[in-house]
Structures are given as structure tokens and as C-alpha cells.
Amino acid sequence: MPLPHTRLSAALLSGASLLATTAAYAAEDAPRQIEELVVTGEVGFGADTVQAGAFNNARVLDTPLTVNVISREVLDAQGAQGLYDALRNTGGVTRSQLAGGTYDNIAIRGILVENRGNYRLNGALPVINLVEQPLENKARVEVLKGASALYYGFVPPSGVINMTTKRAEAGAAPVAEVTFRADNHGSTIGSVDLGDRFLDDRLGVRANLAGGHLETGVDKVSGDRALAAFAIDIDPIDQLSIDLDFEYLEKDIAETAAIALLGAVNNAITLPGVPKNTTNLADDWQHYDAKAKNMLAAATYRITPQISVKLQAGRAETVRDRAFSQFGGYNLSTGEGTLTVFQTRGQKYVNRNLRAEVTGLFDTGPVEHEVVLGWTWNEREQNGRQSPTYTVSQNLFTPRDVPHRPLTTALTQNPSIIHDEGTYLVDRMTWGPLQVMGGVRWTDYESRSNLAAAQPTVYSASKATPAVAVVYKPVEWVSLYATYLQGLEEGGIAPANTVNAFEVLPPAESEQWEAGVKAEVGAGVVASLAWFEITRANAFTNAERRFVLDGEVEYRGVEAMAAGELTENLSLVGSLLWLDAAQKNAADVRLIGKRPENTAEWTASLFAEYEIAQVDGLAVNAGVFYTGDRAVNALNQAFIDGYATFDLGARYTREIAGKETSFQVNVENLADKDYWNTAGNGLIGVGAPRTVKFRITRAL
Numbered sequence: 001m002p003l004p005h006t007r008l009s010a011a012l013l014s015g016a017s018l019l020a021t022t023a024a025y026a027a028e029d030a031p032r033q034i035e036e037l038v039v040t041g042e043v044g045f046g047a048d049t050v051q052a053g054a055f056n057n058a059r060v061l062d063t064p065l066t067v068n069v070i071s072r073e074v075l076d077a078q079g080a081q082g083l084y085d086a087l088r089n090t091g092g093v094t095r096s097q098l099a100g101g102t103y104d105n106i107a108i109r110g111i112l113v114e115n116r117g118n119y120r121l122n123g124a125l126p127v128i129n130l131v132e133q134p135l136e137n138k139a140r141v142e143v144l145k146g147a148s149a150l151y152y153g154f155v156p157p158s159g160v161i162n163m164t165t166k167r168a169e170a171g172a173a174p175v176a177e178v179t180f181r182a183d184n185h186g187s188t189i190g191s192v193d194l195g196d197r198f199l200d201d202r203l204g205v206r207a208n209l210a211g212g213h214l215e216t217g218v219d220k221v222s223g224d225r226a227l228a229a230f231a232i233d234i235d236p237i238d239q240l241s242i243d244l245d246f247e248y249l250e251k252d253i254a255e256t257a258a259i260a261l262l263g264a265v266n267n268a269i270t271l272p273g274v275p276k277n278t279t280n281l282a283d284d285w286q287h288y289d290a291k292a293k294n295m296l297a298a299a300t301y302r303i304t305p306q307i308s309v310k311l312q313a314g315r316a317e318t319v320r321d322r323a324f325s326q327f328g329g330y331n332l333s334t335g336e337g338t339l340t341v342f343q344t345r346g347q348k349y350v351n352r353n354l355r356a357e358v359t360g361l362f363d364t365g366p367v368e369h370e371v372v373l374g375w376t377w378n379e380r381e382q383n384g385r386q387s388p389t390y391t392v393s394q395n396l397f398t399p400r401d402v403p404h405r406p407l408t409t410a411l412t413q414n415p416s417i418i419h420d421e422g423t424y425l426v427d428r429m430t431w432g433p434l435q436v437m438g439g440v441r442w443t444d445y446e447s448r449s450n451l452a453a454a455q456p457t458v459y460s461a462s463k464a465t466p467a468v469a470v471v472y473k474p475v476e477w478v479s480l481y482a483t484y485l486q487g488l489e490e491g492g493i494a495p496a497n498t499v500n501a502f503e504v505l506p507p508a509e510s511e512q513w514e515a516g517v518k519a520e521v522g523a524g525v526v527a528s529l530a531w532f533e534i535t536r537a538n539a540f541t542n543a544e545r546r547f548v549l550d551g552e553v554e555y556r557g558v559e560a561m562a563a564g565e566l567t568e569n570l571s572l573v574g575s576l577l578w579l580d581a582a583q584k585n586a587a588d589v590r591l592i593g594k595r596p597e598n599t600a601e602w603t604a605s606l607f608a609e610y611e612i613a614q615v616d617g618l619a620v621n622a623g624v625f626y627t628g629d630r631a632v633n634a635l636n637q638a639f640i641d642g643y644a645t646f647d648l649g650a651r652y653t654r655e656i657a658g659k660e661t662s663f664q665v666n667v668e669n670l671a672d673k674d675y676w677n678t679a680g681n682g683l684i685g686v687g688a689p690r691t692v693k694f695r696i697t698r699a700l
Contacts, residue, residue: 046525069563077649084544093143103134117156121245130320150440165206183691185217193208195207208227208229221255226249246295260329262332264635286323287323290318314353336396341387378419378420419444423666424441435473442464443461445459466485477519521562535553540598584593598632622649640684645669647669
């Protein structure tokens with residue numbers, strides 16, 4: 001593993017020393033102290049703090065970007081099992097390319113959330129989202145939308161999805177409960193959650209174990225999943241805290257076939273009718289088998305109440321075997337077409353991450369400063385291993401069994417490696433009701449692909465990217481803000497079904513403006529309204545099936561969000577996004593003015609739970625989730641229709657034999673609607689059938 005650049009390491013150490021000295025001198029008259037981050041103790045549908053990015057431990061009202069937090073209470077009320085289950089509560093979230101049976105491939109505001117860089121564990125480790133991310137061990141899920149290069153380096157401006165793990169909180173009661181889940185399709189999952197503090201509260205241990213059988217209601221689709229997760233907190237002395245996290249997760253399930261687009265005739269593509277949501281054009285032997293290990297260690301040392309140093313190190317690894325297929329070339333009348341079967345083995349993805357950071361609080365006259373100086377180093381290594389394919393005949397209306405042909409040729413090696421190193425400086429200044437944030441990141445980036453070839457493809461970039469934000473609070477419960485950010489992102493990696501499969505595209509720049517208002521409505525609801533504009537390079541699969549960068553796309557929109565307890569008995573979480581996205585310039589002039597593929601103009605959601613006062617422990621809930629129509633390709637030659645799904649649920653909690661016991665039922669896609677739920681990369685996919693989920697949780 002290459003060592004980080006010594007010049008940046010030296011710069012960090014020198015800067016940290018200077019900051020610590022300055023802060024220590026100024027802190028003599030400064031009563032303020034760095035607060036420890038405690039988020040797992042939050043209850044209800046709302047949230048007060050942010051963990052992701054440079055705004056770590058800031059209040060939501062003081063964060064000058066759109067932040068959506070899905071609390072544990074919301075996850076439990078909805079019976080959420082995967083990331084999309086959580087994120088559908090936020091504006092602009094759609095599925096992309098995959099229908100969702102294997103893992104959640106997600107786009108936000110029409111921009112793909114990169115699976116190796118934009119998903120974070122505890123605000124730090126970039127986990128690899130190529131296997132379903134578990135929620136049993138998560139306290140909450142949050143989305144920091146927009147450009148996040150200041151803190152996270154080369155990531156798309158879709159946003160960072162951060163998953164916070166459950167922990168054994170100091171001073172809290174021990175946790176010991178067991179949960180059994182099942183659904184009408186035949187899934188059965190058991191899990192256990194254990195947590196306690198030891199050694200005079202200086203050692204905390206939280207363990208989450210889960211496993212069982214999966215059924216989705218789709219023909220020939222079944223599988224298994226398992227989770228073992230541990231969160232350990234060690235406080236050997238008052239000034240030092242050490243957090244350790246380990247996750248092992250696996251999922252092995254049959255993968256449904258995607259439906260490919262037909263060729264355009266007179267610049268228009270005719271889509272087939274939506275198949276029944278239980279239809280599967282693949283077979284039960286075509287499995288997606290993925291395993292992942294995530295490890296993160298973090299240590300924070302408080303030199304003084306005003307100065308702290310944080311060190312983090314993590315490693316994420318995912319390996320997968322995959323047999324998947326795509327159906328194309330079909331006759332719209334008879335349904336006859338061709339199924340292309342892909343078989344890959346031994347794909348491996350590894351992320352390595354280091355971070356060092358010093359935070360200092362000091363005052364200069366009436367201005368309070370919170371200064372963060374940090375350094376990060378990321379290495380992303382992958383071997384995609386593209387395999388040969390074969391084709392068989394298939395029918396869209398009456399699917400046939402798919403013959404299994406063992407691999408007879410060696411897999412093609414496609415290794416690549418990316419290094420992303422950066423130093424960042426952020427100063428959050430407060431002067432009465434006015435807050436100003438200024439930050440800059442210096443980045444060195446290099447990607448090497450086609451490493452098995454005689455002449456590998458090499459891209460590199462060195463650039464400084466600024467971030468500026470202003471927050472004004474006319475009253476304590478209202479914030480007005482404006483933000484300007486520059487970002488850097490990888491150009492993308494070509495999907496497996498393109499002619500340049502697994503090719504790494506050159507890096508690209510993005511720019512974002514945002515302005516908005518946030519308010520605490522009453523005692524328990526946080527609401528926000530924001531306008532944003534993002535400009536970025538456009539990566540897509542063109543008509544020749546080549547994944548390319550061509551021109552710039554501008555995304556402009558308005559987003560609203562509200563979450564919390566409206567009354568003592570009524571809780572809600574709701575979102576609304578209007579998005580105007582269009583290609584601004586391109587070498588292919590046919591693209592100009594077109595909406596980017598898989599980008600909805602409107603998305604909305606509303607979920608509410610009502611506790612019935614007349615029956616102690618009983619609560620009922622309902623939700624509606626809407627996604628507007630989306631273009632199937634960059635030329636807008638067809639659109640999949642918009643859709644709305646409806647959920648209903650109820651949960652009842654009471655004490656049985658001295659132990660709290662909860663019974664719950666949730667119905668998703670209540671009307672059993674057939675609809676296209678995803679587009680992108682020349683593919684479309686069908687949404688899941690109606691699912692009735694049952695859950696029993698009992699304290700031990």
C-alpha cells in the first residue's frame with residue numbers, strides 16, 4: 001500500500017501545531033468547550049445534530065446545506081430493511097439502473113450516488129455499497145446533500161449518505177432485545193441487539209447479530225442474508241475516547257433480469273407494457289453473492305477543553321460473485337426476445353482510509369472561531385473481472401427456464417486503483433446571530449485503470465476547492481443561509497454492459513450554490529426550504545453503448561423537508577422536491593436542453609404516525625411516496641411514467657411477563673401496483689410487489 005505524500009503530512013503536522021498553540025493561547029479567556037457528539041440518544045422523528053462532513057456535531061439549524069436525517073424511530077415505524085427504505089423519506093431520491101433486489105443503487109437530485117465513495121460509516125469510512133447495507137445496527141441514516149469535496153475529496157455532488165451505528169451510551173440502561181421478522185412472501189429474519197457499559201462506564205459494547213431467509217414475492221427469487229456488527233467504546237481517561245466498529249455482512253440472492261431498451265425509431269423508443277411485478281426473466285440459479293467487511297477505528301484526545309485531536313483509520317472490503325442477465329431485442333407483440341447472461345466471479349473492491357484532524361476553539365474580540373485543520377488519504381482498489389456472455393431466447397410474457405452454462409473461458413482482469421489525498425482548513429466564525437464559514441481543500445488525485453494492459457490509463461489532478469457559507473439567525477429558532485461550494489469527482493466507471501466496461505473516466509469539477517431557511521416549528525418539528533443550483537460534467541452510456549463524459553448539466557431546484565412531533569400524539573416526516581435539470585452544452589448537440597436520464601422533475605413523500613390515546617401502546621401509520629416521470633436515456637427518446645405507492649402500518653407495545661414486547665405490521669405498495677421503478681444505463685426495472693411485513697420485538 002503506497003504511503004501518503006509526506007509533504008502533505010508535514011503540512012498537517014505543522015499547521016496542527018500552529019493551530020494548537022494559537023488556540024491554547026486564546027483559550028485562557030474562552031469558556032466555550034468542544035462538545036462530544038452523542039446522537040444515539042435522540043428520540044422521535046426529528047433530529048437536532050449532524051454527524052457528516054465538516055459540520056460534524058453542528059445543529060441542523062446551523063448547517064448551511066440541505067440535511068435530511070432519518071431517525072431510528074422512523075426506521076422502526078416503517079419496518080425499514082434497506083437504505084432505499086430509509087432514503088425514500090427524503091426529496092429527490094430514486095433508484096438507478098437496478099430494481100433493488102440485490103442492493104440499493106441510488107440517485108439523489110438526478111445524480112448517481114457513487115457506490116465506493118459517497119456511503120460513509122460514522123461520518124468517516126467509505127463503505128462499498130455493492131451489498132445491501134444493514135439497518136439493524138444503525139441508530140440513524142442521514143443525507144448531506146450536494147458537493148462534499150471539502151471534507152470527503154473526490155465524490156459526486158449528489159450527497160453523502162452517512163450511517164451512524166448504535167452504541168452503548170454512557171449512563172444509559174443496558175440494551176437486550178430479540179426481534180423476529182417475517183413477511184407474506186416467506187422471508188424469516190431473526191436478530192439480537194445487546195449493549196452495556198462496564199468498568200465504571202469506561203467500556204461500552206454494542207453487538208447486533210442478524211440472519212435468515214429471504215423471499216421477495218418475485219418468481220424464482222430467494223436467498224439468505226447475515227450480519228455480525230460490534231461497536232466498542234473505550235474511555236481509558238477523561239480526555240481520551242476510542243471508538244471501534246466492525247461489520248461483517250453477506251447477502252446471497254437470485255437476481256432478476258433487467259429489461260434493456262429497444263433501438264430508437266424516428267428518434268423515439270417504444271417501451272413495453274409494465275410486466276407483472278412478480279415476473280422474472282432470469283432463473284433461480286442466477287445469484288448475486290456478496291460479502292463485506294468494514295472496520296473503523298477512531299481516537300479523539302482533548303488536549304484542553306478548547307483543543308482536540310482526532311485520528312481515524314478504516315478499511316472496507318467487498319467481494320462478489322454475480323450471474324445476471326439483461327433482456328433485449330424483443331418483439332412488442334409476441335414478447336419474444338434475447339436474454340444475455342453475464343457471469344462474473346471473484347470481483348473484489350477495497351477502500352482504505354486515513355484521517356487526522358485537529359479542532360480548536362478561540363475568540364478574536366467578539367468573534368468566536370471553531371477551526372478545523374485536517375488531512376485525509378483514500379485508496380480505492382478494484383478488480384471488476386469482466387466475464388464472457390452467452391445468449392438464449394426468452395419471452396417477456398411467458399418466461400422460460402434459463403439453461404446454466406458453466407464458465408469455459410478465463411475471466412478478464414480489470415484492475416484499477418485510485419489515490420485521493422487532501423488537506424483541508426475550515427473556520428466557522430460566530431458573531432452574535434451571524435455565522436460565517438470559510439474553507440478550502442487542497443487535493444492530489446490519481447487514478448490508474450487497465451493495469452493489466454501494457455499501457456495503463458492514468459489520470460491525475462491537483463486542485464484547491466473553496467467553500468463559503470453564511471448563516472443568519474434573526475431569532476434562535478430560525479436560520480437563513482447561503483452557500484457556495486466547489487467540488488471534485490471521479491468521472492465514473494463504465495458499467496459491465498458497456499463496450500468500455502470498467503474503464504475509469506477522467507476527473508471532473510462541479511459547482512454548487514444554495515440558499516435556504518430552516519426553522520424549529522413549535523417544540524418538536526424541524527422544517528427547511530432550500531433553493532440550489534449544481535453544475536457538473538455529464539457521464540452516461542451513449543448510443544454506441546460506450547460510457548462517456550460529454551458536456552455539462554445544470555440542476556436547479558427547490559426542496560422542502562419537515563420532520564418531528566407535530567403534537568404529543570402525531571409524528572411526521574415529509575419531503576418535496578422540484579427539479580429543473582438540463583444539458584447545457586455538449587459535443588453531441590442533440591443532448592443540449594435534454595433532461596438527464598433517470599431524473600424526476602417532482603418527488604415527494606409523507607409519512608405520519610398517530611399514537612391512539614385511548615389504547616395505551618397502540619400507534620397507526622400511513623405513508624405515500626411519489627416519483628415523477630424520468631427519461632430513459634440522455635436523448636430523452638422515452639420516459640417511464642411517474643408513480644405513487646402507499647403504505648399502512650400499526651404497532652402495539654405492552655408489557656408481557658415483565659418484559660416489554662412490541663408487535664408490528666407494515667404493508668408496502670398497498671395497491672400491489674405494477675410500475676417501472678428505475679431507469680439508467682439503457683435499462684429499466686420493475687418495482688416490488690405488495691409486501692406485508694410482520695415484526696415482534698421482545699426485551700430479554
